[in-house]
Amino acid sequence: MRVADFDFDLPSDLIAQFPPDVRGASRLLHVTAEGSLHDRMFRELPTLLGADDLLVMNDTRVIKARLFGEKDSGGKVELLVERVTGEFEALAFIRASHAPKPGARIRVADDVVLEVLDKQHDLTRLRFPAPVLEVLDRCGRLPLPPYIEHAPTDEDEARYQTVYANAPGAVAAPTAGLHFDEAMLAALQAQGVRTARVTLHVGAGTFQPVRVDKVADHVMHSERYTIPAATVAAVAEARAHGGRVIAVGTTSLRALEAASQTGPLEAGVGETAIFITPGYRFRTVDALVTNFHLPRSTLLMLVSAFSGIETIRRAYAHAIAERYRFFSYGDAMFLEKASLERRS
Structure with a gap:
C-alpha cells in the first residue's frame, strides 16, 4: 500500500x-x-x-506543553514537550534557527531555565529546574493542533x-x-x-x-x-x-x-x-x-x-x-x- x-x-x-x-x-x-x-x-x-x-x-x-524561550545567545526557541520522562526531565521537539546543543540553556521565564541534555532522534532531552508539570502549568500554553489557527483561549x-x-x-x-x-x-x-x-x-x-x-x-x-x-x-x-x-x-x-x-x-x-x-x-x-x-x-x-x-x-x-x-x-x-x- x-x-x-x-x-x-x-x-x-x-x-x-x-x-x-x-x-x-x-x-x-x-x-x-x-x-x-x-x-x-x-x-x-x-x-x-x-x-x-x-x-x-x-x-x-x-498538559500545557508548548513553551517559548530564548537561548543565551538571544535566539528565539519554541518547544513542544512530547513526553514527560521523569519529574524533572522531558523530551521535546525544538524549533530554532540553530538547534541548541547539549549543555545549552533555554530561558522560558526569568526564573526558569532549561538545560539541553542530548538529542534522541528528532527529540531533545531537557532538564527542568522544577517539576516539569509545575513548570508547564505555570509557563506553558495549550498545544492546539497545527490546523487550528487561533491562539488558545479560555x-x-x-x-x-x-x-x-x-x-x-x-x-x-x-x-x-x-x-x-x-x-x-x-x-x-x-x-x-x-x-x-x-x-x-x-x-x-x-x-x-x-x-x-x-x-x-x-x-x-x-x-x-x-x-x-x-x-x-x-x-x-x-x-x-x-x-x-x-x-x-x-x-x-x-x-x-x-x-x-x-x-x-x-x-x-x-x-x-x-x-x-x-x-x-x-x-x-x-x-x-x-x-x-x-x-x-x-x-x-x-x-x-x-x-x-x-x-x-x-x-x-x-x-x-x-x-x-x-x-x-x-x-x-x-x-x-x-x-x-x-x-x-
Whole structure:
C-alpha cells in the first residue's frame, strides 16, 4: 500500500476551528458493519448502544506543553514537550534557527531555565529546574493542533479536554471524548451501558506527517499506556454477556489492541508504537467512536483497517458532501467493525 491511497481533498472551511456551543451538539455519521451510512446527531449515540456494551475511554489530561524561550545567545526557541520522562526531565521537539546543543540553556521565564541534555532522534532531552508539570502549568500554553489557527483561549482551556480527563501527560486531546458531557454519561449509565478507563498519553507524533511513499516504511512514535485490572475485568464481563467493546477514540483502541497482542487483554503499563493498517486483525475492539482524520494520516489508515478502505472512502466523501466538520473540534463517527472480508 502507498500513503497516497489514503489521500483526499478537504475544503479548508470544513476544518472546525472552534468547538460547538455545547458538548455533544455535533453530528454523528453511523457506519454499519455492512458499510451503510446514516446521518445522525451525537446525542443519538445511546440509541446505538445496548445494555451489555462497554465504552472504553482514555482518561489522559492534556498538559500545557508548548513553551517559548530564548537561548543565551538571544535566539528565539519554541518547544513542544512530547513526553514527560521523569519529574524533572522531558523530551521535546525544538524549533530554532540553530538547534541548541547539549549543555545549552533555554530561558522560558526569568526564573526558569532549561538545560539541553542530548538529542534522541528528532527529540531533545531537557532538564527542568522544577517539576516539569509545575513548570508547564505555570509557563506553558495549550498545544492546539497545527490546523487550528487561533491562539488558545479560555474556552479552549476547558473544551480541549474531556470531562473525565484525570491523568496529566498528553500533548493532544483524545478528541472523540470531547463530545461526551456529564448528562450523556449519566444517561448511558442509566440504560446499563458500562464505562471503563485506559490511559494513553497522546504524543505530538499524532500530528507528524507521514513522509514516506510506502505505508510499510513509516515508523510510529512510541506512546505510554496503562490498562487497569478493572478494565480487563469489564471487558471480560461484556464479552461474557454478549456485549461489545467500544473504544472511544483511536487512542483507546490503540491501547486496548497493544495490550492484547499476545493473547487476551492484559492489565499493566507499557509502551506502544503499534501501527494499525488494512489487514490488521483486531483482537479486542468491536466498535469505535472517532472524529474525522487528516488526509494521508496513520489514523485514517487505522479506521480504514477497521471498516474497510472503500467504506471509509465513501464515508469521507459523504461527510464532505454533507458538510460535516472535520478534525479535533469537528463531528464524530460511530464505526461498527467490518468482517475480515469487507476490511480487505
